[in-house]
Amino acid sequence: MTDQNALKRAVAAKALDYVQDGMKLGLGSGTTAEIFVEMLAPRVRGGEKLLCVPTSERTAALARKLGFTLASLDDLAPLDLTVDGADEADRNLDLIKGGGGMLLREKIVAAASKQMVVIADESKLVPRLGRFPLPVEVVEFGHKSSAARLSAALAAAGYVIFKTDGGNVIYDLAFGVIQNAPKLAAAISAVPGIVEHGLFIGLATTLLIAGPGDTEVLTRT
Numbered sequence: 001m002t003d004q005n006a007l008k009r010a011v012a013a014k015a016l017d018y019v020q021d022g023m024k025l026g027l028g029s030g031t032t033a034e035i036f037v038e039m040l041a042p043r044v045r046g047g048e049k050l051l052c053v054p055t056s057e058r059t060a061a062l063a064r065k066l067g068f069t070l071a072s073l074d075d076l077a078p079l080d081l082t083v084d085g086a087d088e089a090d091r092n093l094d095l096i097k098g099g100g101g102m103l104l105r106e107k108i109v110a111a112a113s114k115q116m117v118v119i120a121d122e123s124k125l126v127p128r129l130g131r132f133p134l135p136v137e138v139v140e141f142g143h144k145s146s147a148a149r150l151s152a153a154l155a156a157a158g159y160v161i162f163k164t165d166g167g168n169v170i171y172d173l174a175f176g177v178i179q180n181a182p183k184l185a186a187a188i189s190a191v192p193g194i195v196e197h198g199l200f201i202g203l204a205t206t207l208l209i210a211g212p213g214d215t216e217v218l219t220r221t
């Protein structure tokens with residue numbers, strides 16, 4: 001069986017091909033994205049000029065340690081490219097992200113990028129989204145009331161939550177198979193108190209999936 005870490009390294013290495021000197025670059029979060037940052041570091045030390053926006057404090061700390069030049073999104077947008085991982089992806093290049101709790105910043109950076117390259121190993125590729133619980137970020141004020149309205153809105157849209165794990169301001173919603181991701185995204189976004197959700201629809205331009213033989217490249221048409 002192919003080591004999963006080896007697949008993550010393989011797909012991170014493939015993503016390096018999309019980075020060009022002088023780019024304004026979004027740096028993603030999660031283990032695969034961190035491997036990408038580590039593999040990009042020698043090019044930065046070698047003199048490539050990259051201005052980077054991290055999607056989490058953890059990524060920011062790693063990038064500073066490795067010598068990257070960081071700047072605010074407001075100063076750099078639009079970004080040329082963001083490279084990030086995914087908790088789940090389908091062949092339409094729709095994603096579930098945010099399992100690490102950084103979904104709001106991840107989505108803001110992705111939406112401010114001309115291109116988004118998503119890197120993942122083959123375990124993250126699914127026929128339909130929904131195996132991974134969908135993170136939904138909720139304003140802390142009245143969040144139990146927001147959760148009740150969210151449940152009612154989803155039921156009206158034809159979705160049933162099989163289980164809900166309530167964190168502080170993050171709810172992980174397990175639907176099973178999501179039949180219509182855009183419809184679900186719209187139903188969640190319409191509920192007052194919802195800050196953001198982990199459905200990334202129409203944002204990824206390229207999906208790199210590492211398997212035992214090679215890395216598959218899927219591109220949005």
